[in-house]
Amino acid sequence: MLMFIKLILGHLIGDFILQPTKWVIHKESNKITSKYLYVHVLLHFALYMLLLWDLSLWKIALVIAMGHFIIDLLKLYSNSFFKNKSIPFFIDQGLHVVLIYCCAFYTNLYEHTLTLFQNLDWSLITAIVFVTYPSAIIMGKILESMSNQIETDHKSLPNAGKYIGIIERLFVLIFIVIGRWEVIGLLIAAKSVFRFNDLKERNNRKLTEYILIGTLVSFGLAILAGLLYIS
Structure with missing residues (x-):
């Protein structure tokens, strides 16, 4: 659970605190050719590694960072299909959380998810x-x-x-x-x-x-x- 919380923290810092509006606008305009898209992904990878503080977990940080790249890319190219721009935003954030959850509990993903649902109020x-x-x-x-x-x-x-x-x-x-x-x-x-x-x-x-x-x-x-x- 601690790993999941740290990864979520890294995501929040990278997506909301350390992502200037200029980057967002540039990514929406240039999509896959935007240099800020790659800087954004690298920043996320660095944040995950910093917060995890364990070099042996670099594969998890890399998978999440690459997944973040793919999810962001899908959002950039699907934005035009939505009149309400808040819909792709929330879908994007939901996919990021699911990805982080799967990576944080990959060793016992099924058992943890089953227990989580069984304990829901x-x-x-x-x-x-x-x-x-x-x-x-x-x-x-x-x-x-x-x-x-x-x-x-x-x-x-x-x-x-x-x-x-x-x-x-x-x-x-x-x-x-x-x-x-x-x-x-x-x-x-x-x-x-x-x-x-x-x-x-x-x-x-x-x-x-x-x-x-x-x-x-x-x-x-x-x-x-x-x-x-x-x-």
């Missing part, structure tokens, strides 16, 4: 999944008849309310799991402060009631999921 995973999109859909159904009476704010970001709700429910679930119920009150208070000026300027009672009901339903679903998990 499936109840917690179910609760986490529930408070994301399923809860958002449930809220949409509950508030559907009310939303038709609210004027649409075209200045709002697309789906911003949905993502805010998902994030706040995840926070609520986390606080319940770790037993910090008082923080949930602070979270409600913080959200109320941010909403106060907006509601005050509009002076729209229907909107105020709609937001209040939506907030309570959102927190209620998260609390329900948390209570079912800890019970």
Whole structure:
């Protein structure tokens, strides 16, 4: 596990801290002919060796570095197929983590992976999944008849309310799991402060009631999921 953590650290430093924006732009423009692509890979190899601090592990560092090169190259040439540029980014990062995991536990990869899945807290995973999109859909159904009476704010970001709700429910679930119920009150208070000026300027009672009901339903679903998990 220590090797895996060190390799992940090396990846984070190499991909996010020691990779200037200039390198990223140059790689996207020149792809396989970009000199910074090769510098980037060599930097990763050096970071892995430095953090592992064991010359006998050079083959692992080399395999990960070469795999990093291939994954980055695939990303550079597939970027144009995605309208949402965050998709290839997350796919790229996911593949890097999988590669590092396979190399770190190559001696007992199957056994370690099997043990990892067997030890997963499936109840917690179910609760986490529930408070994301399923809860958002449930809220949409509950508030559907009310939303038709609210004027649409075209200045709002697309789906911003949905993502805010998902994030706040995840926070609520986390606080319940770790037993910090008082923080949930602070979270409600913080959200109320941010909403106060907006509601005050509009002076729209229907909107105020709609937001209040939506907030309570959102927190209620998260609390329900948390209570079912800890019970």
